Amino acid sequence: MFQFRKPRNELELILRNGNKRTPSIPDEMFTYCPSCKKAILTDELADNANICSHCGYHFYINARMRIHLTVDKDSFTELDSEMQSINVIGFPGYEMKLQSAKLASSENEAVITGICTIAGVRCAIFVMEGKFMMGSMGTVVGEKITRLFETATEQKLPVVGFTVSGGARMQEGILSLMQMAKTNGAVSRHGKSRLLYIAVLTNPTTGGVTASFAMAGDIILSEPDALICFAGPRVIAQTTSQKLPSGFQKAEFLLQKGFIDAIVRRDELRNVIGKLLMMHS
């Protein structure tokens, strides 16, 4: 299973480090911040939306926790929760990968979709799950997101979407690439109905997801320090042998280059999203 392998690249490292404790510490009372290296009480970290209380580093959080932090209490109704991937192109070993992804994430696929209220405003929401095959997009991720936008268009609802993804899922071959067209088509129709789509990019958002619905929001927010890119930094370093500028492809870099609207701390997100929804309702 993928937890026991050496991380194959920086994206997997980010996704795997999550809120996992340093293995050398037998006592799980403390978690060590990878950014400032200080110890944080593990319970305190969970109460603080997995943000380091010393330096503000945003630890990984799972999709269920994200929903809990974002939506009004008891307002979330999940859609298409039973949908699961099949081996669409007969890729060797894919069924096994799906099985271990389910165990690793406790989810059926790499995105959760549903209807909720945020600050009292009814909206459609999707949240990607990074622990499910690195949040990669295959047919089911594409289908669930497409259906959500179609439902939102029908019911005249805004969409709030949280992305975290290693990109298109290569085990579904060309059909994973086609999900970029499918989802963006649905986003486009939603937009043409003059409905709001807020994309919230979290660490890391890459590849085919960046090149489709992540970058298609009317308003694009990001958490601090999130890696947001099309091609990952390692690929670029390898193919061009250029030295990458510091902070390259981080949220702050994208803000400076004009590709995102604002960087919002996780503990402020609910508030900001609520206000944005109210301004459009």
Next chain:
Amino acid sequence: MKAIEYVYAARAKGRCTSLDFISNIFTDFIELHGDRRFADDKAIVGGLARFGNMTVTVIGIEKGQDTRSRIDRNFGSAHPEGYRKALRLMKQAEKFRRPVICFVDTSGAYCGIGAEERGQGQAISENIMEMMDLKTPIISILIGEGGSGGALALAVANEVWMLEKAVYSVISPEGCASILYKDPKMAEKAAEDLKLTSDDMLKFGVVDKIISESPRNITFHIIRNELSSALRRLCALSGEELAEQRYKRYRVLGSHGTV
């Protein structure tokens, strides 16, 4: 032929590039340059041409035909400004109600510092979204390598055709092999596993037609014939109908199960 042999054929030097197709299928090609925002990307050529008595917009990813022009064209790997130029020309085609014909041949969108800082992901996303809704016919022809998002950014169309030995894939077989099998030498197996040939694409419904690869003049002739009947068919539809047909075309791709 093995899958990897299709990959090599699609990449082979001496294979017809977009400019060959443009100059042999259309007449009076006038190239139009630049994205009006940053630069002119030579990896993508675009402009106006005549097809019979019709004016069309043609856009192609151009790999170059000799060492010098290959370097000049960045080996057919476009930057964001290339995709933005293509989109500008497509919006112009919509304005003047003329069809768009795209030729796709790229190992992928360029991976580099400049490409990232100018928003490669955003540029591709915007092309896909705008093409999905364009109120004029789009036909895309995969002529060589169809490399991932960089190819899709010119291949959201009412009809997608593919040359017999072209390939279309979410990742290169070498990339897939080095990630999954930790060994780029496993590319042959990866090419097989990824299902990237024209027959696979037809079976998945990703392409609508395979163009057989005969001597080049015959291939051009086949494409001219196919284009004239397809354009007659598509030009009979309204802008709304075209966008609807395109949406439905992609909407059905992929399948799933339930727990």
